[in-house]
Amino acid sequence: xxxxxxxxxxxxxxxxxxxxxxxxxxxxxxxxxxxxxxxxxxxxxxxxxxxxxxxxxxxxxxxxxxxxxxxxxxxxxxxxxxxxxxxxxxxxxxxxxxxxxxxxxxxxxxxxxxxxxxxxxxxxxxxxxxxxxxxxxxxxxxxxxxxxxxxxxxxxxxxxxxxxxxxxxxxxxxxxxxxxxxxxxxxxxxxxxxxxxxxxxxxxxxxxxxxxxxxxxxx
Amino acid sequence: xxxxxxxxxxxxxxxxxxxxxxxxxxxxxxxxxxxxxxxxxxxxxxxxxxxxxxxxxxxxxxxxxxxxxxxxxxxxxxxxxxxxxxxxxxxxxxxxxxxxxxxxxxxxxxxxxxxxxxxxxxxxxxxxxxxxxxxxxxxxxxxxxxxxxxxxxxxxxxxxxxxxxxxxxxxxxxxxxxxxxxxxxxxxxxxxxxxxxxxxxxxxxxxxxxxxxxxxxxx
DNA sequence: TGAAACAAAATCGGATCCAATATTCTTTAT
DNA sequence: ATAAAGAATATTGGATCCGATTTTGTTTCA
Numbered sequence: 001x002x003x004x005x006x007x008x009x010x011x012x013x014x015x016x017x018x019x020x021x022x023x024x025x026x027x028x029x030x031x032x033x034x035x036x037x038x039x040x041x042x043x044x045x046x047x048x049x050x051x052x053x054x055x056x057x058x059x060x061x062x063x064x065x066x067x068x069x070x071x072x073x074x075x076x077x078x079x080x081x082x083x084x085x086x087x088x089x090x091x092x093x094x095x096x097x098x099x100x101x102x103x104x105x106x107x108x109x110x111x112x113x114x115x116x117x118x119x120x121x122x123x124x125x126x127x128x129x130x131x132x133x134x135x136x137x138x139x140x141x142x143x144x145x146x147x148x149x150x151x152x153x154x155x156x157x158x159x160x161x162x163x164x165x166x167x168x169x170x171x172x173x174x175x176x177x178x179x180x181x182x183x184x185x186x187x188x189x190x191x192x193x194x195x196x197x198x199x200x201x202x203x204x205x206x207x208x209x210x211x212x213x214x215x216x217x218x219x
Numbered sequence: 220x221x222x223x224x225x226x227x228x229x230x231x232x233x234x235x236x237x238x239x240x241x242x243x244x245x246x247x248x249x250x251x252x253x254x255x256x257x258x259x260x261x262x263x264x265x266x267x268x269x270x271x272x273x274x275x276x277x278x279x280x281x282x283x284x285x286x287x288x289x290x291x292x293x294x295x296x297x298x299x300x301x302x303x304x305x306x307x308x309x310x311x312x313x314x315x316x317x318x319x320x321x322x323x324x325x326x327x328x329x330x331x332x333x334x335x336x337x338x339x340x341x342x343x344x345x346x347x348x349x350x351x352x353x354x355x356x357x358x359x360x361x362x363x364x365x366x367x368x369x370x371x372x373x374x375x376x377x378x379x380x381x382x383x384x385x386x387x388x389x390x391x392x393x394x395x396x397x398x399x400x401x402x403x404x405x406x407x408x409x410x411x412x413x414x415x416x417x418x419x420x421x422x423x424x425x426x427x428x429x430x431x432x433x434x435x436x437x438x
Numbered sequence: 439t440g441a442a443a444c445a446a447a448a449t450c451g452g453a454t455c456c457a458a459t460a461t462t463c464t465t466t467a468t
Numbered sequence: 469a470t471a472a473a474g475a476a477t478a479t480t481g482g483a484t485c486c487g488a489t490t491t492t493g494t495t496t497c498a
Contacts, residue, residue: 071479
């Protein structure tokens with residue numbers, strides 16, 4: 001039996017959940033294709049029990065849908081769902097930003113400056129994506145609204161699956177995104193709350209437009 | 220071949236999930252008290268496997284917290300979490316109401332009228348609570364925003380646990396709540412969107428005040 | 439007597455096994 | 469030859485069993 005590595009704190013089920021989530025977000029499983037428990041179990045060297053728990057958790061996150069005695073599939077994302085996700089981002093993120101501004105410290109601002117700087121220098125697309133996430137995470141964690149942040153995370157995970165599948169992030173979009181982050185950060189430094197909020201809303205709108213354009217909606 | 224539009228048959232794990240959720244919402248388990256898998260399994264006449272899956276799902280909903288090799292407990296709700304839930308209601312519900320108004324039909328309005336009428340006549344507290352939920356559900360389903368509604372539901376479940384535990388709903392509060400529902404409905408009929416939104420926000424604020432008063436926060 | 443050390447019991451996470459159901463393949467009738 | 473019917477296979481959900489860890493109880497020593 002191959003050792004599964006050092007799982008001192010985590011459980012096998014959570015490890016499987018993490019692996020499957022990464023795979024799904026990487027577009028490893030085609031939509032409407034069944035994810036076979038047995039195969040996953042063999043690939044990861046575990047039994048089907050933690051695989052089943054992982055699939056149950058992923059269903060709760062909306063990343064798969066299970067049908068009794070049939071299996072789990074990655075569901076298609078509808079245009080309506082994408083639209084809804086961006087509408088919800090437009091509600092949640094300004095709220096988080098507002099609360100973050102009320103609680104932000106010079107240390108956090110320094111951290112954000114650093115992230116933006118590294119983001120601008122980033123050449124690798126994956127590295128840039130990581131820094132992009134880190135920027136928002138650092139900023140929003142300052143808001144001290146764990147429930148809201150958790151809800152937002154789940155929304156972004158759903159959207160991310162789509163975005164990564166579509167490979168839509170152009171260098172131009174990256175530049176524009178960095179610039180918008182800087183604008184938000186500058187507004188925060190200047191104590192311009194409304195300016196920061198407006199920049200954020202613009203940021204989200206641009207994101208939404210990008211997605212629509214790439215996906216080619218009509219709705 | 221028979222039509223595939225058959226209802227999704229329930230699985231044992233989902234049945235256990237439903238039972239446990241009902242129990243938790245009814246305050247059956249004390250906070251910080253371990254929910255023993257073996258006991259649940261015996262009580263329900265099933266094995267521990269579906270019980271474990273149920274607990275995993277309930278953890279994803281925030282109704283329990285599991286610690287490795289220790290078990291699952293109903294977590295305490297902090298004052299901060301209550302506040303956050305109401306803040307999020309204040310974001311999500313106006314959005315849903317706005318979308319609902321844009322799509323509402325005379326039939327739905329009739330249904331809502333009926334619900335309010337029955338709610339006003341309701342003597343039993345449980346019946347009233349059910350109608351209260353039905354009013355919001357009917358109204359918000361008209362918004363056709365399933366993700367948002369699902370998020371709201373999960374928030375309300377968390378809050379409900381607290382409210383039911385505290386048994387806070389006084390007759391006076393019921394009357395006031397019914398009146399607010401009528402006000403919202405009247406605004407919708409009159410095509411007064413802003414009025415409806417303002418009534419809703421007031422409704423949520425009152426709810427929040429009610430909770431704070433009953434719970435007796437200070438933090 | 440009280441606390442540390444050790445043993446016993448309880449409980450959990452995971453593995454293996456079995457039953458229920460779905461899917462695929464084969465047979466058969468027209 | 470084709471489509472319905474039935475057998476064989478595949479896959480899932482659940483039950484039973486096992487090792488790991490925590491908790492509880494007992495013993496021993498200062």
